[in-house]
Amino acid sequence: MNSGFTDVLLLLALAVVLVWGFRRVRLPAILAYLAAGLIAGPYITGWIADPNEYHFVAELGVVLLLFSLGLEFSLPKMIAMRKLVFGLGAGQVVICTILFALLAVLLLDDWAAAFVVGGIVALSSTAVVIKQLAESGQLTTKKGQVTVSVLLFQDLAVVPMLIIIPLLAATNDISIWESLGLALLKGAGVVILLMAIGKWVLPHIFKEIARLRTDELFVLATLLVALVAGGLTHLFGLSMALGAFLAGMMLGESKYKHQLEADIRPFRDILMGLFFITVGMQLNLDVFLRNMHWVILAMLVIGVVKFFIIRGLAGLMGERREDSWAAGLMLFQMGEFGFVLVSLALTYQLLPPDFASLLVGIGVFGMALTPVIIQRNNAIVKKLLNWRGKKAEDLPKEAIPTPEKPSRVLILGFGRVGQTVSRFLRAEDIDYLAIDHDPRRVQEAQAGGANVFFGDAGRRDILKAVYADKAALIIISFAEDDRAIAVLKSVRSLNERAEIIVRSRDDMKLSVMMDEGATQVVPDTLEASLMLVSQVLRRSAIPIRRILSQLDKARREHYGDMHGFYPGETTDMDPEKIDRLTFLHAVALPEQAFAVGKKPRELELDDIKVKIKSVRRNDEELTEIDDDFTFAEDDVVLLAGSPRAVEEGESYLLNG
Known part of the structure; x- marks a missing residue:
């Protein structure tokens, strides 16, 4: 076998093992590559x-x-x-x-x-x-x-x-x-x-x-x-x-x-x-x-x-x-x-x-x-301020990748379906928590005010960190049936009492999911999303008439509130169909932003074909944005529109 080929093969094998090991202990992959080079280089092997x-x-x-x-x-x-x-x-x-x-x-x-x-x-x-x-x-x-x-x-x-x-x-x-x-x-x-x-x-x-x-x-x-x-x-x-x-x-x-x-x-x-x-x-x-x-x-x-x-x-x-x-x-x-x-x-x-x-x-x-x-930066800064004799009571609560208490509903997977479920829950003031393994999606969703954390739902330690062992209602919304089954097994091994609703692309593995402990299996598509929401709301003690009213309203409005989702690294970006998608994107307004001090009617965002879904100000979400509303510094504006429209809207809000 050619020695050059053997060298490359060994190098790739070493890199795979080290990247896996470093990521398991939450260290950057860059360090794994540097370690692989050190081991394979002229100074060790x-x-x-x-x-x-x-x-x-x-x-x-x-x-x-x-x-x-x-x-x-x-x-x-x-x-x-x-x-x-x-x-x-x-x-x-x-x-x-x-x-x-x-x-x-x-x-x-x-x-x-x-x-x-x-x-x-x-x-x-x-x-x-x-x-x-x-x-x-x-x-x-x-x-x-x-x-x-x-x-x-x-x-x-x-x-x-x-x-x-x-x-x-x-x-x-x-x-x-x-x-x-x-x-x-x-x-x-x-x-x-x-x-x-x-x-x-x-x-x-x-x-x-x-x-x-x-x-x-x-x-x-x-x-x-x-x-x-x-x-x-x-x-x-x-x-x-x-x-x-x-x-x-x-x-x-x-x-x-x-x-x-x-x-x-x-x-x-x-x-x-x-x-x-x-x-x-x-x-x-x-x-x-x-x-x-x-x-x-x-x-x-x-x-x-x-x-x-x-x-x-x-x-x-x-x-x-x-x-x-x-x-x-x-x-x-x-x-x-x-x-x-x-x-x-x-x-x-x-x-x-x-x-x-x-x-x-x-x-x-x-x-x-x-x-x-x-x-740990908040804890370190707090100690520094206390050491310098400064008050640190106004220090914002440390953002950590796990919640402090169990939530009423746990959503595993925050793709399009998971996000749809969360919106209906928020509309009914039902406490929920979601975890997702896509860092970009988590970043975008957190910026927009969603209660989502980064993590792999298939890992028992992550599930315990989000109190899956104590949750009464758990939603598994992954697009891949095999992954949903693997997560279902992990969840059911921790919690035998919870009601678990699982999303499935079709009914081919319905019986397998039921055998693994699913309480309900719901098919895919937007109508399936509505069915999933109805199950969640019913188990959250919402009156059936209100549930039916919500579903009827969504259908009558051509699923209007369901349009728009936070894109992730796995989102299909095909140029032929990307402009038919509706993205959600959060824009933070710094002090010099063009929109600061202006009202929505002065901005004329309709010309860009982008809509303002909500504004987050001081951790409070404002959904009723009328003509008398005035944008302020540090507002986080949630835009909805096509990718190009959202980019133009962000540029306009920032620079005019």
Whole structure:
């Protein structure tokens, strides 16, 4: 068997085992890839003697990562949050880069390398922090918004770093400022060229591809666009990742954005995994172990410096002490883009390999601690405030991924059917709790005020955490019958008394579900959703006449209240039918938002074909939005409409 094939096979097997193990203990997959690279690299087993053999494929992972970042880049959100993004975010990046560069120059005696180190450690982990904020329900809180603002600017700061690092390595006679000016001119030319292609060429190409309804062709076209854009900037002497980012920004404004994200994600994740594996291969274990104490000390110093800088800047901008402390605490670590810049600096020989190993070690430790810090940040901040003699009574209750008491109804699975059930329960003031394993869906639903938590309903520990063993009525609403049966077995093993209503796509496995302990099995489709609601309301002691009235009203209004759902990562984003879907999306209004201080009639949202379902203000949900209602700062507006309409509505609410 070919040795190269054997190496790749062993590497994949090792990555699968480590990712599984790390995710079981709730650690980021990035750390698993780094560990796989460390084990397979030249410093432990020596399976892969030369990590550079995989450099090209790993670089493709970085290209796709920046392409995805460009797709998700929201200019309207950045403009609306400009005070925090360009005030707090820019201040943090600039001050941290300067301070850490001054410290690094004492160690490296090289200003170019010191500047690179400063830029690397100034960045935090967007992927890990936002994922943990979403899972813990803190993303739409004020401290979450402050944290996201800093991360937005940090992501933007990666782009100039991709330009500057190759310039710092240049050995010609041209000064750095002349090189930077030349690079900016080249960059401006590439931006103009790509924007022109994106405006007049790509929409027609993707329209034709979408009309053919060939998934393979759409995926190939997406990859081709990302790589051609990267190749174009490389041709101009700039980073391939920069071109991919610009291409993502360009396509992020198109109606194909959601499909592009869905298509590119598997390739991006696999190739990014390989990239982080190659970074792990470059970690010299001997150097790392000999300097373990310095690595831990450096991580603490970096965390403390970031902590106080963010706290100080946020305080100067008028943010609450609690939010300032919490944001500084959550952004203490080095991020995944730091690994990207470390790899780029090594490619251009700007950093000594031993020093790069120490930076990777600092990043690994920080990212491993991040989930714990974010989950416990309120308790830590409260202790800090008490230690400083400040009152912490007004500190908001800590958002944790489990409830404090049993709910009247437990919904397992918060897809379209689960969300429909929850709306009827809320209309009748029936206490419910839902859990779902899709982090994006949980994030969107929590932002809209839904009582939903992140978790895998098939795990007994998660079920116990949401009091499934004490619930009287449990709804299992998964679309996959096999998964519903597995969850049903777990639930029934914990609770023999509960009434369990199970959603099924058809009646093929009805008898199996009944044998496993289901009280009622209900078929799929919207009518099935109404049947499920009728069973829930009847078992919640609601009068039958009111139930029939509710169902009759829903039918008479053509299921109007049932239209609209929070999209998740598994939502079908086919461009041909996506505009026929109705999405729900929560928009938080910062201080500078266009809608703040205005009334609904002044906004004329009907022209955009988007509706306001509700407004959440100070944890109170307002559903009656009349012409006299006035939007205020920190309102969370729940919009309903097609994906494009919702995006336009968000942009209009934020920027006009």
